[in-house]
Amino acid sequence: MALLRCFLLLCGVADVARSLSITSPDHMIEKAKGETAYLPCKFTQGPEDQGPLDIEWLLSPADNQKVDQVIILYSGDKIYDDYYPDLKGRVHFTSSDLKAGDASINVTNLQLSDIGTYQCKVKKAPGVGNKKIQLKVLVKPSGTRCYVDGSEEIGNDFKLKCEPKEGSLPLNYEWQKMTNSQKLPTALISEMASSVITVKNATTDYSGTYKCTVSNRVGSDQCVLRLDVVPPSNRAGTIAGAIIGTLLALMLICVIIFCCHKKRREEKYEKEVHHDIREDVPPPKSRTSTARSYIGSNHSSLGSMSPSNMEGYSKTQYNQVPSEDFERAPQSPTLPPAKFKYTYKTDGITVV
Numbered sequence: 001m002a003l004l005r006c007f008l009l010l011c012g013v014a015d016v017a018r019s020l021s022i023t024s025p026d027h028m029i030e031k032a033k034g035e036t037a038y039l040p041c042k043f044t045q046g047p048e049d050q051g052p053l054d055i056e057w058l059l060s061p062a063d064n065q066k067v068d069q070v071i072i073l074y075s076g077d078k079i080y081d082d083y084y085p086d087l088k089g090r091v092h093f094t095s096s097d098l099k100a101g102d103a104s105i106n107v108t109n110l111q112l113s114d115i116g117t118y119q120c121k122v123k124k125a126p127g128v129g130n131k132k133i134q135l136k137v138l139v140k141p142s143g144t145r146c147y148v149d150g151s152e153e154i155g156n157d158f159k160l161k162c163e164p165k166e167g168s169l170p171l172n173y174e175w176q177k178m179t180n181s182q183k184l185p186t187a188l189i190s191e192m193a194s195s196v197i198t199v200k201n202a203t204t205d206y207s208g209t210y211k212c213t214v215s216n217r218v219g220s221d222q223c224v225l226r227l228d229v230v231p232p233s234n235r236a237g238t239i240a241g242a243i244i245g246t247l248l249a250l251m252l253i254c255v256i257i258f259c260c261h262k263k264r265r266e267e268k269y270e271k272e273v274h275h276d277i278r279e280d281v282p283p284p285k286s287r288t289s290t291a292r293s294y295i296g297s298n299h300s301s302l303g304s305m306s307p308s309n310m311e312g313y314s315k316t317q318y319n320q321v322p323s324e325d326f327e328r329a330p331q332s333p334t335l336p337p338a339k340f341k342y343t344y345k346t347d348g349i350t351v352v
């Protein structure tokens, strides 16, 4: 009996040594930009592990300049995930019951800046455990363009090119011929897995539709090109036609531009003339006050101002008007002196 108890104790000691353990294996995950990465971290705990459960995920960014960052923490039955701005709102525990032994996380909408080593640390004293996962984020090939570089003439040399706009290396290429016996000309077979195919001494056998498929570990993209190998004379004809057409179009454009320009100049001239006439007209703004129109007509130097400015100007002049002006006012035949003085009084200015 005593022996058995001793044995159990030994087992207990042994348990402490390998009590809490993380069962998910260390590994590497590769995902495409924009996808979700599932980072597994499942653990088992021993009977000795009675302390509070703490889970911490750290990120060592691929950029060596950056230090390790806590990205999510579970402690005291609470989840804290507002540590690392680059991952804000994109890290979540996948299990709703972490105590059941699942500390896995999902990182959503993956970005290239998420590349790095993620470390899951689980602590339930005296048990501790941790594991690392390397995350790689790759960009799928996209925006791939196929085109012929050179002139597609019999006897000529030219290139067929397949260029993705973006995509993480390494990229694999595969050319296929879709029409005309669906076989790549034998001369091209050696190049069917490269970005550029070089055609030498072309024949009409090369004509047809070609498809290029670009792929990397996370995705693929395709493009298609139509190749028409034609006799050189034919080419010359089409080129001459194109040149003549272009020249005609250029002439037409020149005529249009000339006409527009001329018209605009005429309009501009008309506007200027019209503007000059308007400037000579005395500012029409006057309310019922006859005094304002009087001042306006006397200050001919204000003629160069626009009517809208004139309004403000005549107002200030009106307020600062010297007393001599009022003495002269009655000389105007259209303004009876009595009415004129009356207007000033109602406006609150004392006439001397």
Ligand SMILES: *[C@@H]1O[C@H](CO)[C@@H](O)[C@H](O)[C@H]1NC(C)=O
Pocket: 036, 037, 038, 093, 094, 095, 106
């Ligand atoms: C975690 O991401 C995986 C896909 O990688 C998805 O199947 C799973 O439903 C996600 N879990 C949660 C809780 O969002």
Ligand SMILES: *[C@@H]1O[C@H](CO)[C@@H](O)[C@H](O)[C@H]1NC(C)=O
Pocket: 155, 201, 203
């Ligand atoms: C091109 O091909 C034609 C037949 O297809 C051949 O007669 C000619 O010699 C070739 N020219 C060169 C430069 O290889």
